[in-house]
Amino acid sequence: xxxxxxxxxxxxxxxxxSLIPDRPATDASVPGGWPxxxxxxxxAAAPAxxxxxxxxxxxxxxxxxxxxxxxxxxxxxxxxxxxxxxxxLNVALAEAQFRVxxxxxxxxxxxxxxxxxxxxxxxxxxSSVPIxxxxxxxxxxxxxxxxxxxxxxxxxxRVRSLSAAAFERYLxxxxxxxxxxxxxxxxxxxxxxxxxxxxxxxxLTQRTLANQQEALSITRAAYEGGTATELALRQxxxxxxxxxxxxxxxxxxxxxxxxxxxxxxxxxxxEDLLPASLSARAPAVAEVSPGIxxxxxxxxxxxxxxxxxxxxxxxxxxxxxxxxFPSITLTASAGTASAGLSQLFGAGxxxxxxxxxxNLPIFxxxxxxxxxxAARIRTDIQVATYERTVQSAFREVADALAARGTxxxxxxxxxxxxxxxxxxxxxxxxxxxxxxxNYQAPLDSxxxxxxxxxxxxxxxxxxxxxxxxxxxxxxxxxxxxxxxMAQSGRS
Numbered sequence: 001x002x003x004x005x006x007x008x009x010x011x012x013x014x015x016x017x018s019l020i021p022d023r024p025a026t027d028a029s030v031p032g033g034w035p036x037x038x039x040x041x042x043x044a045a046a047p048a049x050x051x052x053x054x055x056x057x058x059x060x061x062x063x064x065x066x067x068x069x070x071x072x073x074x075x076x077x078x079x080x081x082x083x084x085x086x087x088x089l090n091v092a093l094a095e096a097q098f099r100v101x102x103x104x105x106x107x108x109x110x111x112x113x114x115x116x117x118x119x120x121x122x123x124x125x126x127s128s129v130p131i132x133x134x135x136x137x138x139x140x141x142x143x144x145x146x147x148x149x150x151x152x153x154x155x156x157x158r159v160r161s162l163s164a165a166a167f168e169r170y171l172x173x174x175x176x177x178x179x180x181x182x183x184x185x186x187x188x189x190x191x192x193x194x195x196x197x198x199x200x201x202x203x204l205t206q207r208t209l210a211n212q213q214e215a216l217s218i219t220r221a222a223y224e225g226g227t228a229t230e231l232a233l234r235q236x237x238x239x240x241x242x243x244x245x246x247x248x249x250x251x252x253x254x255x256x257x258x259x260x261x262x263x264x265x266x267x268x269x270x271e272d273l274l275p276a277s278l279s280a281r282a283p284a285v286a287e288v289s290p291g292i293x294x295x296x297x298x299x300x301x302x303x304x305x306x307x308x309x310x311x312x313x314x315x316x317x318x319x320x321x322x323x324x325f326p327s328i329t330l331t332a333s334a335g336t337a338s339a340g341l342s343q344l345f346g347a348g349x350x351x352x353x354x355x356x357x358x359n360l361p362i363f364x365x366x367x368x369x370x371x372x373x374a375a376r377i378r379t380d381i382q383v384a385t386y387e388r389t390v391q392s393a394f395r396e397v398a399d400a401l402a403a404r405g406t407x408x409x410x411x412x413x414x415x416x417x418x419x420x421x422x423x424x425x426x427x428x429x430x431x432x433x434x435x436x437x438n439y440q441a442p443l444d445s446x447x448x449x450x451x452x453x454x455x456x457x458x459x460x461x462x463x464x465x466x467x468x469x470x471x472x473x474x475x476x477x478x479x480x481x482x483x484x485m486a487q488s489g490r491s
Contacts, residue, residue: 018157020164020318023311024383028390030294039402061185064471067284070192073265073273077188078181080266087173087180094170101166104159107148112335114143142344145335145351152329158322165315172308179301184264186472190465191261193284196275197461198254201454203277205250208450209243215429216240219439232439239443243450278460285467288474297393300475306389310382317379320372324361331355393473400470407463414456421449 034040061074078084119138154160219236222228262269275284297303334352338344361368425445431437 017155018160018318019321020157020161020315023314024379026310026383026386026390028387028394030297030390030394032294034294034401035398038405040405061471064286064288064467065185065189065284066286067275069273069275070189070284073192073261073269074185074188076265076267076273077184081184081264082266084177084180084184087177091170091173091177094166094173098163098166098170102163104152105154105163107151107330109146109148111146112144112333114141116141116143139339141337141339142341143335143337143351144344145333147331147333147335147353149331150329151331152327155328156322156325158319158327161315161318161322165312165319168308168312168315172305172312175301175305175308179305182301182472182475186468188261188264189285189468191257191264192275193278193461193464193468194257195254195261196278196284197457198250198257199275200278200457200460201250202247202254204450204453204457205243205247208446208453209240209247212236212240212243212446215442218433227435228439235439235443239446242447246450278457278464285464285471288467288470294394294397296474297390297397300393303386303389303393303475306382306386310379310386313375313379313382317372317375320368320375323368323371326358326360329357329359331357393475396473397470400466400473403462403466404470407459407466411456411459411463414452414459418449418452418456421445421452425449 062071065071065074117138117140119136121136152159216233216236216239219228219233223230223233258269258274332352332354334350336345336349337351338346338349343349425442425448428437428442428445432439432442
């Protein structure tokens with residue numbers, strides 16, 4: 001009895017040996033700097049940050065998205081979006097599962113109370129009693145105790161490895177939640193900008209329709225006066241109907257984009273949150289500096305989540321290794337027992353049990369080796385997943401930088417093209433009204449102008465959405481300390 005505490009203490013002191021291997025090295029083969037070439041413009045006016053990793057990490061969505069209505073839309077999405085809510089709940093679930101796994105490191109102590117009652121016929125226990133006797137012996141045994149059952153002494157770190165894996169998975173879900181939050185902010189901004197572009201296209205189409213209706217009225221009057229042909233009248237009518245069809249199409253697109261925005265916000269979109277147009281005086285999306293080194297990509301939440309998943313898979317190798325070695329489980333209890341309830345805690349009623357058990361794997365038909373091989377393969381998969389995540393992050397930033405370097409020049413050229421088509425349309429309309437040309441020339445010029453103006457709106461939208469993509473690709477905003485974000489993290 002005196003050796004029991006000593007033996008238990010010795011076993012506990014020998015526990016804690018870990019068989020988790022060093023985390024495997026990764027090589028994403030990503031350059032240390034961003035690509036350079038004709039597609040990538042350099043902003044020499046912007047000073048280089050002292051610590052580009054920290055500076056990019058500190059970018060908040062309020063610094064990137066400058067429109068007040070867009071601010072309110074993002075705050076509504078952070079509070080009501082169901083996908084973000086699921087991501088938050090997944091973090092809570094992973095944390096609870098980690099606590100369940102970590103509990104195996106400690107003995108689970110419980111108290112018990114019992115009553116065992118039995119009756120034995122007296123004729124069964126004694127041959128001197130007649131076989132047809134109805135007498136019997138009734139016994140009652142009362143017991144109370146405290147103890148633990150099947151507690152594994154973690155000699156080779158199997159339980160600790162599983163606990164470490166669960167903890168890394170929990171941290172991975174936390175990073176995934178932050179990644180979902182950044183993606184949600186970017187999706188709301190893109191949807192809001194799409195609605196703005198739709199409204200811009202609707203305004204353009206309404207102006208075009210008004211001009212075409214005016215031209216139709218002039219052409220109809222000329223036709224009735226005998227100075228214009230029926231062909232010119234029909235051509236003017238086709239331009240009006242084309243503008244009407246375009247107006248309906250953009251009206252439909254705006255309604256659908258508002259519906260998409262409502263899904264992101266988790267409820268109906270108030271009218272005061274919708275943008276008036278895309279060509280506001282102040283840009284809705286500010287420029288985002290990419291910093292200097294591609295090392296900032298290692299701070300992206302999805303990259304950190306992949307790193308956590310790699311660590312979890314690596315910890316599972318330690319658990320699979322430990323399964324090859326002997327395991328010791330302890331069952332112990334102490335208490336009291338008595339035939340009478342009144343004597344349950346009397347002198348001499350104490351009881352105790354101590355039942356250690358050792359299990360040594362001898363033949364498992366390859367199951368343990370298969371588990372170890374599977375754990376190693378899962379780790380190799382996570383290595384490749386981590387490297388691919390880093391490579392994808394680099395490509396996203398590089399694509400955004402390439403787009404940023406070309407959109408300004410493309411939009412400048414498109415604006416010049418729109419100006420040229422406007423002059424051509426004005427001159428062709430003057431020649432038509434002077435009787436020098438038929439209506440085909442202004443009709444063609446108007447169609448070219450309308451198409452060029454539509455393309456200009458599309459390019460403006462793409463440029464702003466590219467700034468959103470650069471913000472998301474750099475992993476900015478996930479340390480935002482605004483009240484809305486803090487509230488979404490607690491919901």
